Amino acid sequence: MAHYEGGCEHVHVTSDAEPIDNHECHCNVCKSVTGQQHTHVAFFNYNDLSVDHPEKMNRQPFNAENPNGPLELCTCSDCGAALMLDDKQKRIRVAVPNVMGYDDANFPDASYHAFWDESKGYPKPDDGRPVYEGLRPDFHWPASAA
Structure with missing residues (x-):
C-alpha cells in the first residue's frame, strides 16, 4: 500500500493513494521556483x-506571470517550508518530493519528461523515458472535487 508523507514539523501532507501523474517537469515556472x-x-x-x-498554510500564485492561474504554492506560515501546490479548481494537488519534505526514493520513478522544448538550451533528455512538450498525451484532468 502506498503511503507518502511530506511537509514540515508544523504541517503534514500525506497520501495513501498513488499519484495519477508522475513526471520530470522542465517548465520555466518549476525552474524558477526550485532552481533546478x-x-x-x-x-x-x-x-x-x-x-x-x-489553517497554517500561506498561499501565493505558483506562476508569478499568471497570478490568477489555477495553482497556488502553499507554504508553512510558521517556517516558510514549501508544502504542496493546491489547485483552486480542486482537481489535483501536487507534490514535489525533493523540495516538499518527502523522501523522493519512496515515490515511483517519473514515467516521462514534461514541458521540454528546444529553446531550453540543453539537450533533449535521452534516458529512455518519453519526452513531451506538455503533459503526456493520454493525461486527462480529473473532475473538480466538490
Missing part, C-alpha cells in the same frame, strides 16, 4: 493528498 533544470513532480487527485493543518 528539471524537477520530479507528482499529481494526486485533489482529495487523495491531505493536510493536517490547512
